Amino acid sequence: MIGDALLLQLGYNATLVTIGATLLGMAAGVGGTFLFLRKRALVSDAISHATLPGVALAFMVMVTLGGTGRNLVGLLSGAALSAAVGLLLVSWLGTRTRLAEDAAIGSVLSVFFGFGIVLLTVIQTMSAGQQAGLEGFLLGSTAGMLRSDAMVIAVSAALTLALVLLMRRPLTLASFDPEYAVSIGQNVRRTDLAMMGLVLAVTVVGLKIVGLILIVALLIIPPVTARFWTERTDRVVMISGAVGGLSAYVGAALSAAIPAVPTGPIIVLVGFVLFALSLLVAPGRGVVSALARHRRHQRRVHLRQGLLAMAQGQPIYENMTLRLLHRQGWARPDGVPTELGRGRASRALRDESRWQVIRSDPAFEAATAQDDGLTDIETVLTADQLAEVDARIPRAEALA
Amino acid sequence: MSVTLASERHPETGQTSREDSPLAVRGMTVSYGQKPAVFSVDMTVEPGKMTAIIGPNGAGKSTLLKAALGIHKPLAGTTTVFGKPVGQQRHRIAYVPQRASVDWDFPTRVIDVVLMGLYPQLGLLGRVRPAHRARAEDCLTRVGMEDFAGRQIGQLSGGQQQRVFLARALAQDADLYLLDEPFAGVDAATEKAIIGVLKSLRDAGKTVVAVHHDLSTVTDYFDNVFLINTRRIAEGPVKTTFVTANLQDAYGGRLAGAQMEALALS
Numbered sequence: 001m002i003g004d005a006l007l008l009q010l011g012y013n014a015t016l017v018t019i020g021a022t023l024l025g026m027a028a029g030v031g032g033t034f035l036f037l038r039k040r041a042l043v044s045d046a047i048s049h050a051t052l053p054g055v056a057l058a059f060m061v062m063v064t065l066g067g068t069g070r071n072l073v074g075l076l077s078g079a080a081l082s083a084a085v086g087l088l089l090v091s092w093l094g095t096r097t098r099l100a101e102d103a104a105i106g107s108v109l110s111v112f113f114g115f116g117i118v119l120l121t122v123i124q125t126m127s128a129g130q131q132a133g134l135e136g137f138l139l140g141s142t143a144g145m146l147r148s149d150a151m152v153i154a155v156s157a158a159l160t161l162a163l164v165l166l167m168r169r170p171l172t173l174a175s176f177d178p179e180y181a182v183s184i185g186q187n188v189r190r191t192d193l194a195m196m197g198l199v200l201a202v203t204v205v206g207l208k209i210v211g212l213i214l215i216v217a218l219l220i221i222p223p224v225t226a227r228f229w230t231e232r233t234d235r236v237v238m239i240s241g242a243v244g245g246l247s248a249y250v251g252a253a254l255s256a257a258i259p260a261v262p263t264g265p266i267i268v269l270v271g272f273v274l275f276a277l278s279l280l281v282a283p284g285r286g287v288v289s290a291l292a293r294h295r296r297h298q299r300r301v302h303l304r305q306g307l308l309a310m311a312q313g314q315p316i317y318e319n320m321t322l323r324l325l326h327r328q329g330w331a332r333p334d335g336v337p338t339e340l341g342r343g344r345a346s347r348a349l350r351d352e353s354r355w356q357v358i359r360s361d362p363a364f365e366a367a368t369a370q371d372d373g374l375t376d377i378e379t380v381l382t383a384d385q386l387a388e389v390d391a392r393i394p395r396a397e398a399l400a
Numbered sequence: 401m402s403v404t405l406a407s408e409r410h411p412e413t414g415q416t417s418r419e420d421s422p423l424a425v426r427g428m429t430v431s432y433g434q435k436p437a438v439f440s441v442d443m444t445v446e447p448g449k450m451t452a453i454i455g456p457n458g459a460g461k462s463t464l465l466k467a468a469l470g471i472h473k474p475l476a477g478t479t480t481v482f483g484k485p486v487g488q489q490r491h492r493i494a495y496v497p498q499r500a501s502v503d504w505d506f507p508t509r510v511i512d513v514v515l516m517g518l519y520p521q522l523g524l525l526g527r528v529r530p531a532h533r534a535r536a537e538d539c540l541t542r543v544g545m546e547d548f549a550g551r552q553i554g555q556l557s558g559g560q561q562q563r564v565f566l567a568r569a570l571a572q573d574a575d576l577y578l579l580d581e582p583f584a585g586v587d588a589a590t591e592k593a594i595i596g597v598l599k600s601l602r603d604a605g606k607t608v609v610a611v612h613h614d615l616s617t618v619t620d621y622f623d624n625v626f627l628i629n630t631r632r633i634a635e636g637p638v639k640t641t642f643v644t645a646n647l648q649d650a651y652g653g654r655l656a657g658a659q660m661e662a663l664a665l666s
Contacts, residue, residue, distance in 0.1 A: 037506065169519050176506050177516075179497045182471045184520050184572070185490030227507060231552035236507050 006253045014256040016150040017142045021209050021252035022245045023157035025218060025267070028206060029244025030164045031198045032219030033226070033237045037175035038195065042105050043090060045216040047196075048203045049109040050086025051079035052116025052212060055137050056123060063126075070133050072149045072208065079137075080204045086112050087196055140211030140264030142255055149208060156205045160198055161241075171195060172233050209252065211264035218244060221271040228282035247271035299324060300374050304348060306330075310337045311345035351377050357389045416446045419483040422576045422607040423468065428477030430460070430467045437463045441477070441632045445576075445609055449623040450602050452612040455650050459629040461611040462498065462580050469495060469578065481576060491520060494574035496565050498581050504554045510564050511549040514539055517571030539567040544593050559590030566594060577601060579610040583617075595621055615655075618642055 035041050058078025063069040086108050093104035120134060135141075164171070173181040174191040181188050199219065206215045226239035251267030283289050306321040307330070316322055316335045325331035330341030337345060354377045358364035367380050378386065418424040423445040430438040438460035445451050453461045467474040470486060481489035494517070514536040515528060522528065540546045543563040553561065562582060569577060577598070583591050598608050602623075612618065618625060618638060625642045627633035627650040634646040647655060 039503075166524055169522070169524060172508075173516060173519060176508060176513075177497065177502045179466070179471045179501055180495060180516070180568075183469050183490070183493060183495035183497075183578075185487070231507050232509060232512065233507050 004257070006250065013145070013147055013150065014142075016147060016154070017145055017209070018249060018252045018256065020150045020153040020157065021142070021263070021267070022249040023154050023161065024202070024206050024209060025222075025244035025246070025248025026241040027157040027160040027164070027244075028202045028215070028218040028248075029222030029226075029240040029242070030161060030237055031195075031202050032244070033223040033240045034164070034171040034175055034195055035199055035219060036223040036227075037172075037233070037236075038192075040101075041216075041220045042102065043087070043196065044199050044203065044219045046090050046105040046109045046112075047083045047087050047200055048207075048212045048215045049116075050112040051083045051204060051207060052113055052137070053119055054078035054080065054082025054116075055134065055207070056116055056119035057082070059123060059134060060119070060126075072146070072152055075137075076152075076204050076207065079207055080200060082112065083200050083204060087200060091196075136211070136262075137207050138211050138213055139262040140207075140209050140214065140267075142209060142252060142263050145208065153205055153209065156201065160201050160205070163194075164198060164237075167191070167194060168234070168237065176233075209248070209263055210267055211262065214264040214268050217268040217271060218248070221268070221275050222247070225271070225275040225278045228278040228285045231284075243271065243274050247274060303328065303330075304374055307341075307345045307348035308352060310335075310341060311349040353393050354381075354386070354389050357392050416444050418444060418480060420447060421445055421480070422447050422482055423578070423609060424480045425464070425468050426478050426480075428464065428467055428479070429475045430463050430472055430477075431475050436475075436630060438467060438474075438628075439630050441628065443468075443626055443632065443635060445607060445626075446624055447607050448602065448605050450598060450608040450610070450621065451624040451626055452610055452618055452622040453626045453628060454612050454615065454618065455628040455633070456652075459650070461628060464628060465578055465580055465609070465611055469493070491572075492575045494569035494572040494577050496569045496577070496579040496582055498584070499558060499562050499565065504556075504561060506553065508553055509549070510540065510545065510551050510553060510556070511536055513553060513564050514567045514571050517568040520572070536567075536571055539570040540564075542570055542597055543567045544589075557587065559586035562586050563590055563593060566597060570597070575606055577606060577608045579608070581611050581613060583612065583614060615647075 032041070032044070035044060055075050055078055058075050059069040061078070062071060062074050067074075089108050090101070090104045093099045093107070094101040097104075099107075123134065170181070170186055170191045171194075173186060174188050174195070178188045181191070202219065203212070203215050206218060210218055222240040222244035223236060225243045226236045229239055230236055247270040248267050250270045252263055254270075255261055255263040255266050278286065280287055281289075302318070302321045302324050306316055306325045309316050309321075310325075310331065316325070316331075322331070322333065322335050325335070325341065326333050328341075329338060330344055331337050355371055358377075358381075359368055359371065364381075364385075367377075367385075370380050377389075381389065418426070421444045423443070425441060425443040428438055428441045428443075429436055437458075441460075441464060443464070453464065455461050463472060466472045467477065468479045468486065470479075479486040481493060486493070511533070515532065517539070518528075518532050518536065522532070537546060537549060540549055543566050545560060545563050545567060548556065548560065548564075553564065556564065566579075566582065569579075579598075582594055582598075586594070598610070598621075602608055610622075612622070619642065622638055624636060625638055626635045627641070627646050629650045629652075633650045634641050
């Protein structure tokens, strides 16, 4: 069953939903990247919670007008309207009052969500039979989704994706260096507004599939995951889109196979697995790689200090140093140097005195920049330069 | 308040008029809260010269520059660039912000930052062609950073970061270069590289304006100075303007008399 779902074998509707979810995941990952880079990721949480009263009010209006109240376009329009009001409130509170943005986000988020829950309760007493679909907006549900619903989601997600690609340069500049962006004539306020508009679109479109409580995860987890793998903005955008798309695809397929489980949480959990993997094993920024780098550095420092101590006939007390020297075959377990170790030690000492000479000479400024106490000076200077340096080492040291 | 235009002030000395000036600011006032950081300032930058904006900490040096560029919204005041409103002349301005104003852990490489200087030319979707890349690499060479093109910007030293920002401005090929504290916290090699580039720009007829904090290098580096302490104190050639009386006005008790004597060409 799960295999069938992943291979899109569960019938036309489930397939359409999965494709729609994948496009939505890509749009969220790509759009969320700039929100993350602009350090405004939490604004999306306020936006998503602010959709709830809109959904409920749109339902009530449609019922009052004699409909079933379940038209997806109608519900999403209501969601977009109240989310826009919430967004404007957050930015107004942040810029016009002394409230910091995090406080503004917290207030707007909780008030709108609370109001939405009250409205949902009212709807429950109002017409028990018809409100069945609305809880689905909290955690996402693909069960009972119509073909037309899936089409709406797929098309809007594709449009959002195209818009981000169109605006990638202004978005990058506004995120990295907004002051410079203004200086070359970019309207950064408008770029920010467009970015928020994109996030709003992703949120509203994603309501049905992921639900308003967890849509923020679909905007944040993919870019944070992508950041582990690359140092380039364009690649963060692409990887983030891929991570978002993959999470949504697997999540939606799984939820189609196991209908009792809400879609949003599954998508988020799949995204989390990708995040956790990246956190651990990504080269460069991953935890394992950082730990290995630290260990390697520590070993080099201990070996170098041990060699210098041996060269100067000083005793070595640190167990780690003794162990490393012994493992290299440079010293006996008690710290007495071997033949090989003595040779290495005097080389280390000569290297040290050469560094000493060039450190105080401005002519070697470029080379001195590479002085980390570990690098072999022979990899930095040419043979001619080395000869010149050696000529300046005081005799007593040269003999040692 | 009555604002005297600089062009009216010295009609006989042949000082730069507002129309010719690469950067002319009139009646500029910027406030954070209730206290003005810059108050009713006029400035007329002379073309083809290097001008230092100097003044004590918190005197509004950077604020003046940012207000002129529209980064801060002034309460009052106008800015013209080569005789036209600044908004119409963006393509002729290259701005180098303070290094500390951006997040250097941003996922971008040195070459990508320099290519940002070509964004106005590339537009929204224009492809980065080999010619663009070559131009960006050439700008990196001019600041001595050609070997760092592929590095993530966070791996650079402060001085190297400053040079990358300068390379981005060079890529714009502008006529007016505005720099905010380009020498703040940089190493000696970087300072030499930057001043070399700025002087070569000046020699090519470009105009350079820099917020500057190191009084000991003003006479070596700059042709003109603009002294500010919230209000405009004085403006003109280093020889006649960078003098004890003006420094006293700008810095008050913050500089000892002896220090000023040593610095100024009194």
